[in-house]
Structures are given as structure tokens and as C-alpha cells.
Amino acid sequence: MTETVPSQDGLPTARRCPLDPPEELGKLRAEEPISRMAFPDGHLGWLVTSHAGVKAVLGGREFGSRADLLRAPIPLAMAAQPTEVSPGMFTAMDPPEHTRYRKLIAGWFTMRRMRQLEPRIEQIVAEHLDAMERVGGPVDLVQAFAEPVSALVISELLGVPARDQDRFLAATKALFGVHSSAEDAIAGWQGIREFLLELVAAKRADPAEDLISQLVTEGDLTDQELITIGSLLLVAGHDTSNNQLALSVHALFRHPEQLAALVADPELVPGAVEELLRYLTIVHIGSIRAALEDTELDGHRLAAGDAVSLSLSAANRDPEVFEDPDTLDITRSASSHVAFGHGVHQCVGQQLARAELRVALTALLRRFPDLRPAGDPDQVRMRTDSIIYGVHELPVTWGNHTESEE
Secondary structure: OOOOOOOOOOOOOOOOOOOOOOHHHHHHHHOEEEEEOOOOOOOOEEEEOOOHHHHHHHOOOOOOOOOOOOOOOOOOOOHOOOOOOOOHHHOOOOOHHHHHHHHHHHHHHOOHHHHHHHHHHHHHHHHHHHHHHHHHEEEEEHHHHHHHHHHHHHHHHHHOOHHHHHHHHHHHHHHHHHOOOOHHHHHHHHHHHHHHHHHHHHHHHHHOOOOOHHHHHHOOOOOOHHHHHHHHHHHHHHHHHHHHHHHHHHHOOHHHHHHHHHHHHHHHHHHHHHHHHHHHHHOOOOEEEEEEOOOEEEEEEEEEOOOOEEEEEHHOOOOOOOOOOOOOOOOOOOOOOOOOOOOOOOOOOHHHHHHHHHHHHHHHHOOOOOOEEOOOHHHOEOOOOOEEEEEEEOOOOOOOHHHHHH
């Protein structure tokens, strides 16, 4: 069986179309869905591009997420730093340690909890749409809507004061920028942790009805564990939702017939959210795992310690699972997508993300049914320089506003 080895740069990331995965990933999925891959540090591991293969690795107990075994699939300054797992870093742990931490927070992200939170999400969304309407177009949808809405929602859940939003936004950008230096990324992570240290101290002194307060008052977690858990949730809950929302609107602009269908029938929004999650797959670099033991995957022998890079975006375009997968179709049933991962490490905040997207898209298109790009969509700058894919900015307008009003 032929084994393809991509370049020493690791995971292919160059895109011909900004809304499609790199073509090389599609070719690998068709010809050799489990292939050899040379990681940037010289390690010879594996790249998985099929839907079945991705689910097998993510759901298999023979593959782990321990930080000491993982390798960056693209060149990153942070990858050169010594591996150190902070107490509470459950995303870089395997069961039973991972299970213990996840159980402490899972109850805050159930569908029932999201239904309770939804009126507050609607209020936050409405306030920002009001502000957009007062200012008038054109506006940058990222800065005016997607970014502040996602930041305020996760802040509300965790108990973060809204006044501290800008502080953690700056630290998040430094942490997740692919071109951030190691010093910048470390400074970003430390900035978030310092912020959370202050928040934990405040919750110990005056607990409220929020996630951090409950972890402080009802658990036996140390300050370091609380800081790490809070940092993970704060960063992930903001960066992913922000980029998924803005990129979804950009994708709809590039597919005007799909946008028109949503405007005409808001009942299509829940299904459209699942399709947009599948079609866009903003976690475009990863997931990553490592073989914990000698094992076999679809006829390939993997040795213990082999690093495995999983292309969620390629898996979500697999024609074996999704008919005409490169077409955005908001009426399709896309529930089998792996945009949130799979297995024990499946995104704990997925129901929050879904609720935000449903509420935000419904309200945005109801308020501005003639929402449209303010400028050339082909000139929108994509976040190819970030681990989470999206757009840097998205100029939009509506009504009688024109580009010349900028």
C-alpha cells in the first residue's frame, strides 16, 4: 500500500478557495486516507483525512491526548517550548484524570442549561444589533457583533465582568496567532492566567451564581486548577464562537441563494447551523492524538508514540458520508459532522456554540434581511495565520447604506 509523505512543513494548509479545505487533503482522503506525515520537528507520524478514520482515532482508547506525546502538525513557535501541563489542563489529559475534571463542568453546558441561558443570549445579541442600527452601515461585523457577543456570553457563564473583555481578547489573539512569537504566545497565556487568578480570588470572597463560583465553593480544586480550567473555557468559548459566526455570514454572502432561503424561512436556521459547522470546520489545524500502544488502523501498523494529525475539515467533506460534500446546502442533514470532535474529548461547549449561532443568525437576518457585503468578498482577509479559522474583519451594510459611506 502506497504511503504518501507530505512535506516537512507538516499538515497542508494552502487553500485555493477560502471556504474549502486545502486540495491536497482531499486528494489524500481519496487515495490514502491514512498516510504517513512528516511533522515539522522531524517526527514521522500519520495524517488521517477520512471521516471513518477520524472517528476511529478520536473514539479509540488506544489513542491519547497527553501533552507529552503530542506534536504540532504545523510549525509553531510554542512547539519549541518544553511541554508542561498545568494542573487542570484536562484537554491535555486522558481518563481518568480528564474524566474527573470534565464532570465538574459538563453540567453547565447541557441543552437544558442552554435553554435557560438563551434569553440572556438574545438580550446580548439584541443590544449589539441596536448599536449597529444606531451607527448605520457599513460596519465590521467581527468587531461590532461576532466578537463582543461571543465574549459576553462566555463571560456571563463563567462570571467574568464585562469590563475585562478587552483585556482577555488581547491575550487570546497573542496566544492563538500562528505567527505569534513564543514570547508573545507565552505572554498571552500568562496574561489570561493572571486575569483568572484575580477572578478566582474575587469569587472566593464573594461567590455568585456562575460556573467559576460553583467550582470555587463546591469543589476541592486548587487555585491553579481553577485558573487553568477557567482559562481553557474562556479562550475556547470566545475564539471559536466568534470565528464561526463571522465566517458563517461570509459563507452565506458567497452563497446568496442559501442566504435568501434563510431570510425567507428562519425555521431553517437550526439545520443551517449544523451545515455551516460541517462546511466550514473552523478547527482547521487538528485535532491531534498519539498512539498509546502498538495498534492497527485501517490496515496500517502504528507504533506506540506515533503522532497522529486528524483533519476534521477533510473528514467533514468526505463523500462517503456527505453527498456532494463541497456544496453548502442548509437543507441537508449534517448531524454526523465532526466539527466538535468525537469521543471523550468532544467539545464540552458544543451546545453553547449551537445556541449562540442559532440566536445570533436568526436575530441578525431578521433585523437586517438585506444584509450584504460592504466591498468585494474576495478581498476579505482570512485567518490563515490562526489555529482557529475565520475572517479578520467582515465589512457589511444594509438598507440604503453604501460602501461610499465608509
